[in-house]
Amino acid sequence: MDRINAAIALNRNVLYPAYVMIRSLVRNNNSYPIYLYVLHSELNAEDFKFLQDALMRGASAENYIEFIKIDSSKVSGLPCTQTWSLEMYYRLMLPELLGDKIDRILYLDVDIIVNKDIYDFYSMDFEGNLLIASKDMVSDSILARDEAVEDNAEPEYRIWHTFFNNLSKKGMTYFCSGILLMNLLKLKEEYTFKKYMEIFNTIVHKVQFPDQDLLNYVHYRQVKLVDELQIGLYASTAHEMGMTYEDVRMNVSILHFAGPAKPWTINLIRYDIQKVWWDYAKDAPFYRELLEMVFYHSMDSRLAEEKIQLLKTENEELRGLLNKCQVIIQNLSSGI
Secondary structure, three states: OOOEEEEEEOOHHHHHHHHHHHHHHHHHOOOOOEEEEEEEOOOOHHHHHHHHHHHHOOOOOOOEEEEEEOOHHHOOOOOOOOOOOHHHHHHHHHHHHHOOOOOOEEEEOOOEEEOOOOHHHHOOOOOOOOEEEEEOHHHHHHHOOOOOOOOOOOHHHHHHHHHHHHHHHOOOOOEOOOEEEEOHHHHOOOOOHHHHHHHHHHHHHHOOOHHHHHHHHHHOOOEEEEOOOOEEEEHHHHHHOOOOHHHHHHHOOEEEOOOOOOOOOOOOOOOOOHHHHHHHHOOOOOHHHHHHHHHHHHHHOOHHHHHHHHHHHHHHHHHHHHHHHHHHHHHHHHOO
């Protein structure tokens, strides 16, 4: 195995984070050539040159990039959100697109940072499995509990939870599709995009995270799991666990900025692990432009103000409850 085959799928809205992700991959993986396959429907020649620069600049190995244009009508009408774009479905086409050329490929979302050499992960033995992935710590912990759905949860969310909770009871560990090592040699024998869509149509009313739910439903018995604290750790989860910027830089191989709040946006309260993404963004030609954009947009944002106001409201509610408790205790002490 003398190279790393990787794939991304994107639209023009995420060219900047894609560039940063590719640079992080190149900077930490120079022992073997990287063959990058870019699935898209709208990129132009200038975009090609932009992403090619990310892969080729400073690389000691002979890297290669191939742009594969997908007919967007193939995914027209499928469920998507602002966070989950239609391009997410393109990874489901990889077995038939590349299965006759290569035996494995590492699919990567563009909101990740490859922080270390990942060749040992890339070259792992599938041991008969079709996929290698890491546990989605957030979703899997929710699905492991019958009582996880809040009383005010949307009906669609309740349906999702019930459906996948039942699979969890059958042994499913819910995995993340954003970092996915795919056994193309085996997948191409059975799974085409058409077949995936036929299965998807049977569960579409039960999903919340479209292609990820589909892959879990289809392959939960055919996935080999790796340590989620090393490969694919969510940045927000790392923060909640008390990990610091230094912990992450030293110990995490692939860091995932999953969810709607990204380091390059202003819709989040900052924490120090965000600096990992910005460390790699310094290597980009648009670094200063990006800094200015985030800085100026943050001055117009009311996110911090709204969060503080919410904390004040919650504090007043808690103060009211505490006062009521104190009255009850005083009455009990007085024998009233």
